[in-house]
Amino acid sequence: MSGEDFESLEKVLETCVPEAELREVRRLLFGKQLKKLNLPQSALDAAEEQDFDLKGYVFEASPEQLRPPRTVRVGLIQNKIVLPTDAPVLEQITALHKRVGEMVEVAAICGVNIVCFQEAWTMPFAFCTREREPWTEFAESAEDGLTTRFCIQLAKKYNMVVVSPILERDEIHGGTLWNTAVVVSNNGNVLGKSRKNHIPRVGDFNESTYYMEGNTSHPVFQTQFGKIAVNICYGRHHPLNWLMYSIHGAEIIFNPSATVGLLSEPIWPIEARNAAIANHCFTCAINRVGTVCATSHHDFGHFYGSSYVAAPDGSRSPGLSRTRDGLLVTEMDLNLNRQVADKWNFKMTGRYEMYAEELKKAIQHDFKPNIVKE
Numbered sequence: 001m002s003g004e005d006f007e008s009l010e011k012v013l014e015t016c017v018p019e020a021e022l023r024e025v026r027r028l029l030f031g032k033q034l035k036k037l038n039l040p041q042s043a044l045d046a047a048e049e050q051d052f053d054l055k056g057y058v059f060e061a062s063p064e065q066l067r068p069p070r071t072v073r074v075g076l077i078q079n080k081i082v083l084p085t086d087a088p089v090l091e092q093i094t095a096l097h098k099r100v101g102e103m104v105e106v107a108a109i110c111g112v113n114i115v116c117f118q119e120a121w122t123m124p125f126a127f128c129t130r131e132r133e134p135w136t137e138f139a140e141s142a143e144d145g146l147t148t149r150f151c152i153q154l155a156k157k158y159n160m161v162v163v164s165p166i167l168e169r170d171e172i173h174g175g176t177l178w179n180t181a182v183v184v185s186n187n188g189n190v191l192g193k194s195r196k197n198h199i200p201r202v203g204d205f206n207e208s209t210y211y212m213e214g215n216t217s218h219p220v221f222q223t224q225f226g227k228i229a230v231n232i233c234y235g236r237h238h239p240l241n242w243l244m245y246s247i248h249g250a251e252i253i254f255n256p257s258a259t260v261g262l263l264s265e266p267i268w269p270i271e272a273r274n275a276a277i278a279n280h281c282f283t284c285a286i287n288r289v290g291t292v293c294a295t296s297h298h299d300f301g302h303f304y305g306s307s308y309v310a311a312p313d314g315s316r317s318p319g320l321s322r323t324r325d326g327l328l329v330t331e332m333d334l335n336l337n338r339q340v341a342d343k344w345n346f347k348m349t350g351r352y353e354m355y356a357e358e359l360k361k362a363i364q365h366d367f368k369p370n371i372v373k374e
């Protein structure tokens with residue numbers, strides 16, 4: 001039952017747990033109950049017609065005397081590839097632009113201000129193959145490639161910030177490849193890019209064949225709707241990576257991913273959620289769906305979707321489907337970040353100076369661990 005025949009944990013709970021206990025079970029597993037977002041009927045109809053899941057939830061904050069609510073609507077998109085992996089490269093990219101573009105249109109109807117796509121969204125997940133061709137041909141300029149130009153159009157048309165994780169070709173540095181998220185402002189300007197800091201070396205995720213650890217550090221993008229950052233996929237296993245985006249002021253951290261069931265599914269619901277709690281911010285975890293890795297590779301398993309949003313108080317939205325394309329819309333009041341920070345004080349009680357000192361020593365080759373012996 002761990003494959004594509006299992007729709008979602010939430011569905012199983014709803015079906016199997018008696019009504020009387022379900023509320024408590026949900027509270028313990030997911031935190032405080034979120035209100036459902038009232039989505040326009042035209043959006044729900046479009047989602048049904050186009051065969052994708054559409055869900056919406058609200059993260060509320062308490063009213064404050066001095067600050068008005070800072071409400072923002074965020075959309076996460078998870079999807080399968082559209083064409084077979086042996087179709088011409090440009091046709092595959094164009095088909096994904098069309099599919100995701102239609103989903104963004106529905107996001108716009110739902111009032112989304114910031115949308116984020118899955119890791120390497122313009123291509124099949126080919127990094128498991130270690131083959132160069134044709135996969136490296138999917139790489140594009142972050143500044144003015146086909147996909148960035150497409151996202152600029154979307155951003156302007158819908159007045160929406162677009163976070164677009166792509167395979168980047170960096171012509172200025174000898175045509176090197178990077179795993180990069182491009183951030184386009186709602187005015188249609190490329191605000192900047194954030195490269196994947198941690199490259200997996202686990203199972204068949206041998207991505208170091210394609211690109212090196214990112215060199216853009218931990219940029220935070222000041223958008224009209226809040227300060228956002230992008231911690232790409234494998235970076236979610238590194239608590240300090242989340243921490244650094246937060247230290248630079250991120251209010252929402254996106255985690256566009258591509259990961260499969262047998263490898264990571266049990267830890268998926270924990271990591272981004274824990275990061276939201278530990279860093280007093282919202283986190284948005286996005287995973288693709290489908291089974292296709294790429295042409296000549298052995299069976300890689302099932303990308304299990306389950307995209308979700310977590311809040312600083314530990315509450316989280318239900319996940320999208322494990323198998324279907326989907327759009328998750330969440331409305332969040334960013335005032336919640338400071339309200340939770342004022343309650344738990346992790347930033348104030350964090351002993352960063354002590355850690356910095358000790359880490360400085362720990363990275364020396366002659367480091368002596370502080371082990372007290374009898």
Ligand SMILES: NC(=O)NCCC(=O)O
Pocket residue numbers: 119200205232233234235257258259260263264
């Ligand atoms: N794309 C990627 O970094 N996948 C690694 C697997 C994981 O982190 O779950």
